[in-house]
Amino acid sequence: MSERMNSAWSPSSREIQRRGERARISRRQAAIAAVSTTVVLGTLLIILVTSPGWEIVKETFFDIDYGREVFPTVIAGLWINLQLTFIGGFCIGVIALGLALLRTTKSPALTPFRFLATAYVDIFRGAPLILIILLVGFGVPALRLKGISSNVIFLGTVAVVLTYSAYVAEVIRSGILSIHPSQRAAARSLGLTSGQTMRYVVLPQAIRRVVPPLLNDFVSLLKDTGLVSILGVTDAVRAAQINASRTFNYTPYVVAAILFLLITIPMTRYTDRAMRQRTSAQNSEGAI
Amino acid sequence: MSNVLELVNIRKSFGLELVLNNLNLSVPEHTATVLIGASGSGKSTLLRCINLLESIDDGQIFLDGEEISDPLINVDEVRRKLGMVFQSFNLFPHKTVLENITLAPIKVQGKNKDEATTAALALLKRFDLADKADQYPDRLSGGQQQRVAIIRSLALNPRLLLLDEITSALDPVLVNEVLSIVRDLKSDGMTMVLATHEMGFATQVADEVCFLESGNILERGSAQEVLHAPKNPKTQEFLKRVHQAGRL
Numbered sequence: 001m002s003e004r005m006n007s008a009w010s011p012s013s014r015e016i017q018r019r020g021e022r023a024r025i026s027r028r029q030a031a032i033a034a035v036s037t038t039v040v041l042g043t044l045l046i047i048l049v050t051s052p053g054w055e056i057v058k059e060t061f062f063d064i065d066y067g068r069e070v071f072p073t074v075i076a077g078l079w080i081n082l083q084l085t086f087i088g089g090f091c092i093g094v095i096a097l098g099l100a101l102l103r104t105t106k107s108p109a110l111t112p113f114r115f116l117a118t119a120y121v122d123i124f125r126g127a128p129l130i131l132i133i134l135l136v137g138f139g140v141p142a143l144r145l146k147g148i149s150s151n152v153i154f155l156g157t158v159a160v161v162l163t164y165s166a167y168v169a170e171v172i173r174s175g176i177l178s179i180h181p182s183q184r185a186a187a188r189s190l191g192l193t194s195g196q197t198m199r200y201v202v203l204p205q206a207i208r209r210v211v212p213p214l215l216n217d218f219v220s221l222l223k224d225t226g227l228v229s230i231l232g233v234t235d236a237v238r239a240a241q242i243n244a245s246r247t248f249n250y251t252p253y254v255v256a257a258i259l260f261l262l263i264t265i266p267m268t269r270y271t272d273r274a275m276r277q278r279t280s281a282q283n284s285e286g287a288i
Numbered sequence: 289m290s291n292v293l294e295l296v297n298i299r300k301s302f303g304l305e306l307v308l309n310n311l312n313l314s315v316p317e318h319t320a321t322v323l324i325g326a327s328g329s330g331k332s333t334l335l336r337c338i339n340l341l342e343s344i345d346d347g348q349i350f351l352d353g354e355e356i357s358d359p360l361i362n363v364d365e366v367r368r369k370l371g372m373v374f375q376s377f378n379l380f381p382h383k384t385v386l387e388n389i390t391l392a393p394i395k396v397q398g399k400n401k402d403e404a405t406t407a408a409l410a411l412l413k414r415f416d417l418a419d420k421a422d423q424y425p426d427r428l429s430g431g432q433q434q435r436v437a438i439i440r441s442l443a444l445n446p447r448l449l450l451l452d453e454i455t456s457a458l459d460p461v462l463v464n465e466v467l468s469i470v471r472d473l474k475s476d477g478m479t480m481v482l483a484t485h486e487m488g489f490a491t492q493v494a495d496e497v498c499f500l501e502s503g504n505i506l507e508r509g510s511a512q513e514v515l516h517a518p519k520n521p522k523t524q525e526f527l528k529r530v531h532q533a534g535r536l
Contacts, residue, residue, distance in 0.1 A: 186378035186437075189339050190392035190444065191368035200391060204382050 063251045070243045070252045077239030078259050084157055084225040084235070089218060091161045096168035101198070103169070104176050117169075124166035130227055133159040137231040156228030164221055171213050175206035212275035219267045223260060236260070290352075292317050292448050292479045293338065298347035300330075300337055300503075307333045309503035311347070315448070318477040322490040322511070325500035326526060331483035332375075334500070335450045338481065339372050352447065368396055371441030371449040375456050377433045379425040379440070385412070386421040389440045397444065404443075411439045415469055431462030438469055449473065451482035487530055491515055499523045 011019070048054065102110060102117040124132065136159040141150035149155070179202045187197040229238035236259060240252035293315040300308040307330045315321050323331045336342040338349060340356065340363045349357040356366045380388050386408055393404040412418045415435055425433055434454055441449060451470065455463040467489050473480065474493045484490055490497055490511055497514040499507045499522075507520040518524045 182374065182376060182378045183380065185341055186372075186374060186380070188364075189341060189367050189370070189372035190440070191364050191396040192392060193364050196395050200395065201380055205380075208382065 060248070061250050061254050063249055066247070066249050067251045067255050070240070071255060073239045073243065074236050074252055074255050074259060077234055077236035078256070080153065080233060080235040081222065081225045081260075082263075084153070084160065084228065085218075085222045088157050088161050088164070088225070089221060091157075092164045092168050092221070095161065095165040096172055099165060099169035100172035100176060103173050104198075106194075121166045121169055124163050125170065127163075129160070129163045129224055130230065132163050133227055133230060135159075136162070137228075152231040152233050153228070156225075156231050156233050160221070160225060160228065164217065164224075168214065168217055171210050171217065172206065175210035176202060178209060179205050209278070212271055212278050215267065215271040215274060219264050219271065222264060222267075226260070290317055291315060291350075292352060293481065294348075294350040294353075295334075295338070296348045296350070298334070298337065298349070299345045300333060300342065301345055307503050308337065308344075311504055313498065313505065315479060315481055316495075317479055319495035320474050320480045320482065320493045322494035322497045323481065323483040323500055324485070324487070324490060324497060324514075324526070329500040330503045331500055332452050335372070335452045335481065335483060338448075339370050339450055340366055341372075364396075368392075368444060369447040371444060371446030373434070373437050373441055373449070373451045373454050375453040377425075377430070377437045377457070379433055379437055381425055384422050384424055385417070385428070385436050388425070388436060389443050392440070393443050408439070408443055411442060415439060429462060430458045431465045434458065434462075434466045435469055438466070438473075442473075447479065449478055449480045449482075451480060451484075453483050453485065455484070455486060485530070487515055487527070499526065501526070 051057075099117045099121060102113050103121070105114060133156060137152060137155045140148060140155055140158075176198075183201055183205070184197055187201040188194070192200065226235060226237040229235050229241065232238070234242070236256045240256040243252040244250050291314045293313070295311060295313040298308050298311040298313075299306075311330075311334065313321070323334065325331055333342060337344050344357055347357070348355055351366065351369060355361075379385075380391070383391065386405065389408040389411070390401070390404040393399045393407065394401060399407075409418065409421060412421055415438075417432060417435060417439070420428060420432060420436070425436070428436065434457075438451075438454070454470075455466050458466065463486065467486065470480070470482070470489075471493060480493075482493075494511045496508060497511050498505045499514055499518070499520070501522050507514055507518060507523045514523065515527065518527055
């Protein structure tokens with residue numbers, strides 16, 4: 001594809017006029033957006049500040065000095081959440097991929113496993129995460145099995161991994177099913193076995209297609225690690241809770257929320273961008 | 289002359305619809321058999337049955353004398369000997385042109401990467417696509433994509449090449465660059481079965497032309513006989529319609 005030379009061109013007077021018009025329109029739109037934003041946000045702020053309980057809310061939720069004081073303990077707790085997210089995320093990826101492959105295989109030898117994988121997904125996708133955390137966190141130690149740790153961080157992670165593996169397996173499976181059968185036909189007619197077709201042709205395309213929803217699940221995972229605090233794990237939520245119940249000042253909760261947001265908002269923005277790119281790539285795929 | 293492919297009494301239905309009905313066909317080595325017929329006459333299904341992408345309801349398929357319609361046969365081994373090119377190209381969009389071509393030689397034939405790459409580059413060069421080796425398929429025109437798809441099949445040195453309406457998805461200007469590859473292959477002595485709507489092209493390459501109508505071969509013979517002096521009224525009717533569409 002040779003680019004044509006573009007140097008000898010200068011815009012016509014009509015084009016210059018059009019550019020002026022376009023610039024005027026976009027200036028006007030920017031002005032409208034600014035006024036609208038100021039009015040809406042200003043109104044909300046006024047409602048908040050003039051509400052009868054504002055002074056008390058300010059003291060108990062937005063005490064900056066107290067926030068500074070509890071910051072180190074809350075951020076130490078957040079470190080637990082992050083560790084849980086990354087270690088858990090890795091385990092979830094491996095287990096979910098296995099489950100998705102089991103559920104899409106047609107191999108007769110794997111029939112019982114396919115059945116088990118389906119049952120697993122049904123159970124853990126259907127039950128609330130908080131119940132799974134409670135059942136694993138308090139149920140497993142009660143079994144007094146040898147060699148199974150009764151460490152609450154470990155058990156909390158197991159519960160989160162159990163639930164999220166079911167969600168993520170379904171996302172990956174939907175990606176596998178979205179690959180057009182003609183891709184499989186082309187691979188098989190080249191003599192690739194069904195396993196090789198999955199490994200080299202279907203799965204790479206499927207994973208690429210589900211990256212945005214997987215990133216979405218990753219953000220949810222980070223937030224949901226906060227639920228392991230109910231087992232007594234001193235994560236960011238629990239650390240905030242301890243401080244808040246000691247002083248009856250709820251600023252630690254706000255600190256924890258802000259810290260979570262500082263991580264999740266950039267991740268969500270990134271996910272949105274990946275999603276947009278995915279959509280435009282799909283639209284240009286055409287005959288493929 | 290030995291027959292590369294032998295179809296005996298092939299029957300295939302999808303549900304209640306009978307697609308292939310007692311069909312017989314022999315394809316001798318180094319010949320091109322062209323299947324013509326209206327859409328839905330069973331051309332594509334026939335090719336997919338030969339490639340074992342569809343299973344037949346009755347009859348037998350022999351490749352070099354070996355019955356490949358035996359359910360105990362290793363289908364992957366059979367497909368290694370058969371090249372198949374599809375109407376919609378079906379290149380792998382996540383792989384470059386070169387990776388598309390070398391995937392099967394490396395993974396199926398067990399060639400090492402350098403060997404497979406050298407062979408693939410030689411093929412690309414032969415068909416004027418050497419500069420596209422590292423491009424992804426979506427950067428290529430339809431004609432280029434289909435040429436790459438043909439090369440991908442050739443890289444396995446197939447015993448028999450199956451071409452399923454390979455120019456139907458292309459705009460008329462691009463058709464010829466694809467068909468000229470097939471002409472080259474024909475003069476190399478490649479054994480082929482192809483379904484096409486390009487009657488002029490059929491005349492050039494066909495050793496035998498078969499007119500399919502509701503799952504059976506109604507008329508067969510040389511291109512001269514079937515395309516220019518058809519005896520069966522249904523063949524005459526079909527060719528008249530093709531003629532009106534400006535494809536002869």
